[in-house]
Every structure is written in structure tokens, then in C-alpha cells.
Amino acid sequence: MGKVGAPMEWDKFLNNKSDFKNEKEYQQFIEDNIVFFCENVLKLGKYISHKSNSGISGHPFGKSKERPDLIIEGKKGSIMVEIKYPKNDFCELRNAIGQALNYICQAELNPKYTYDRICIVSPCYDERIFNIIKKFNLPIELYFLTKNYHSKIKII
Secondary structure: OOOOOOOOOHHHHHEOOOOOOOHHHHHHHHHHOHHHHHHHHOOOOOEEEEEEOOOOOOOOOHHHOOOOOEEEEEOOEEEEEEEOOOOOHHHHHHHHHHHHHHHHHHHHHOOOOOOOEEEEEEOEOOHHHHHHHHHOOOOOEEEEEOOOOEEEEOOO
């Protein structure tokens, strides 16, 4: 990350996608470490279960079926997770906000799907995404996650 004593280059640190080849591999890493992710990153308490790409709308087939990447249940509640490993950081992260809001609406129409929280997880950070969520007080949490680091992006 540079010379010892040099200031950290946050843009490079917060947008380092070199850990994974694609979003599928990124999601697999999260699922391979699901207990740690549930208990230590999301703070859901003891891990109970999770579902991958589970449709939440009444549409049975195809693109009309809303599918959060993960729905995770822990002792302290459940969370819908939208995973983004973007090729175009801003555009894909911005679109993830719309996906998350849609999941909230669809889940409210289908009482079979309950959740307490919703989040976007990515190895990339773009302050514009943070500002959109903050400005409109959206009920979406942001998490930064790589193989070596994890952090909830606090919106205050």
C-alpha cells in the first residue's frame, strides 16, 4: 500500500477488487464464511440459517422474480443481503439501492418473507452511494468486505 509512514490511499484501499474474479466468487466466499459473516460482520448473533437467491415475489419464473443474493437469519433477527462486485463501481452500487428498495416492497407484499434489515455488501466504496442513502434516510445498511477487512459504513 505504499511506503512505511506514507498516508494510506483510501481510494485504492476501499476499491480493491483483486481478491475475487467476479461476483459469483465473491458471494461464494461470503457463503463459505457465513457463520463469521452473520455473527461478526452483520452482528446478527448466533447463526441460524441462510438462503441464496431466494425469490421473494409472487412471480414464479424468470427476471420478474426478485432475488436477494442472501437472506440470513441469526438469533437477533434476519437480513436481506444484496452483494455487489461491480465492474462499474458507481452505476452498479447506485442500482443496488433500487434493488434493495424493491426487495423491501416485495417482501411487504409476501408475508412469507420476513426480515429486520437490508444491506448492500461490496469490496468497493463510493461516497455518492453513502450520500444518497443518508440524504433520503433510506433503511439500507452498507458493508465493506474483502478477504482481509470488513466494516459497516456508519450513516450518521
